[in-house]
Amino acid sequence: MFTGIIETLGLVKKVEKDQENLHLTIESSFTNELKIDQSVSHNGVCLTVVAIDEAEYTVTAIKETLEKTNLDLIQVGQYVNLERGMKLGDRLDGHIVQGHVDQIGTCIDIKDANGSTYFTFSYDSSLNNITIEKGSITVNGVSLTIVNSTKNSFSVAIIPYTLEHTTFNSLKKGAVVNLEFDVIGKYVSRIQGLKN
Known part of the structure; x- marks a missing residue:
């Protein structure tokens, strides 16, 4: 974990x-x-x-x-x-991450926002993974909050500290990244699918 x-x-x-x-x-x-x-x-x-x-x-x-x-x-x-791996009893500063990548995505846009940087990623929505506005996602292992969610893409805003201390500082348009969608969202989605 x-x-x-x-x-x-x-x-x-x-x-x-x-x-x-x-x-x-x-x-x-x-x-x-x-x-x-x-x-x-x-x-x-x-x-x-x-x-x-x-x-x-x-x-x-x-x-x-x-x-x-x-x-x-x-x-x-x-x-x-x-x-x-996290230690039992430590603060959970990000979100619950399993380290089990669901699929890859592609960086399709990078925009400077005068103090933060917006990265937009596309992914294959036919694999039934979803994002929601203000939900959590892991991109290359980094816990992030989604700021723009569509059917097959999402954006995240990166603060300067994260940009400097992760591989986001070398990420370019077209880069392939690992995506782990929020585990709670995956369970909710699965349960809803079983009910329909």
Whole structure:
């Protein structure tokens, strides 16, 4: 379980294909605090630590994960948003995030708003994921509030701190991102679908 509040950026040091799996080796400021079998969110994707070597650790993404996320696009030298699992009893500063990406989306617009930056994303609405105005969404692991919701797109407003301390600072139009829709909204939507 995560909150969508990014702890730090991780530098991708190695990307290795192994049959249908992908091993990512990451350098991070908290590697020395990790242990084998621990869950870490990478751009919103919950992955298990399988190896640790000094300041670097390795995680493995399987085919199912690669098909639903943008992890297969990651290259050596890129940064990823990192968050360790939340501790029981900590404040929930973002929202409830599972680290289970629902689908990918595409950045279709970026606008400076004199103090904040608006990012607009499109997504395939045929997969039955929904957004609502002022609802929560996770984009590449970052917990955000939706400011404009349509059938197949939404916008978020990023404050300067978030822009500076996440991979949003390098996001360009056309970029593919990981989307995790609000878990409570997903359950409500599912229940409503069963009633109809």
